[in-house]
Amino acid sequence: MFLFFIPLMIFYFGFTFAKNKKFKAFSYLKKTPNLLPDYSYLILTGICVFLVIGHLIHIGGSPGAKALTVMDTKGIVELRRNITSEASSLWNYLSSFNIKAILPFSLLLLAFKKKKILFGILITIGAFYAFSLMQKSYILTVLFPIILLTLFYKKYLQSTGLFLICGIVIISLVYIQNPQMRGGVDNVTKLKSLSRIELIATTLFY
Numbered sequence: 001m002f003l004f005f006i007p008l009m010i011f012y013f014g015f016t017f018a019k020n021k022k023f024k025a026f027s028y029l030k031k032t033p034n035l036l037p038d039y040s041y042l043i044l045t046g047i048c049v050f051l052v053i054g055h056l057i058h059i060g061g062s063p064g065a066k067a068l069t070v071m072d073t074k075g076i077v078e079l080r081r082n083i084t085s086e087a088s089s090l091w092n093y094l095s096s097f098n099i100k101a102i103l104p105f106s107l108l109l110l111a112f113k114k115k116k117i118l119f120g121i122l123i124t125i126g127a128f129y130a131f132s133l134m135q136k137s138y139i140l141t142v143l144f145p146i147i148l149l150t151l152f153y154k155k156y157l158q159s160t161g162l163f164l165i166c167g168i169v170i171i172s173l174v175y176i177q178n179p180q181m182r183g184g185v186d187n188v189t190k191l192k193s194l195s196r197i198e199l200i201a202t203t204l205f206y
Contacts, residue, residue: 044105064173071185150162
């Protein structure tokens with residue numbers, strides 16, 4: 001916490017000093033006209049899409065889609081574990097940054113810019129990405145900031161739609177992560193129960 005506190009204080013007092021002294025660089029930026037059109041939302045959206053596609057290619061496709069063909073719980077657990085264990089540390093970090101920061105902020109930026117088509121495309125990609133990584137919390141992480149924004153501006157229809165997307169992704173993940181709901185076998189719970197029975201039998205008779 002101390003290591004985080006030091007940069008915070010340095011930047012806080014540094015910017016305060018620059019503002020009070022009317023630092024020349026800041027005053028120059030204020031006077032400089034915006035000669036180029038604002039394409040920041042396109043760049044940020046492109047980065048999001050690139051990171052999603054790159055990560056899914058790196059791990060060999062969508063694990064969530066692959067899970068539909070796995071009919072035992074042990075295979076599902078192994079598939080989920082391989083998402084991070086088989087990927088490089090770089091892609092794991094990039095994926096975390098994308099899910100927790102870049103994707104949510106990009107959606108907010110597109111909402112403020114009123115880029116409805118790009119917003120719809122990115123929210124679809126974000127929902128599919130969260131589904132692919134087989135973590136229920138990811139879809140909430142991606143959509144929570146934009147949900148708060150719609151609630152703040154009392155756009156309840158949009159909020160309902162976003163909550164519906166969250167619900168669909170979470171229910172889909174529950175369905176694919178429980179093969180017994182699809183006619184598969186829950187061999188993990190059975191193995192745990194068998195281990196407990198063996199432990200009790202060993203304690204009683206040996």
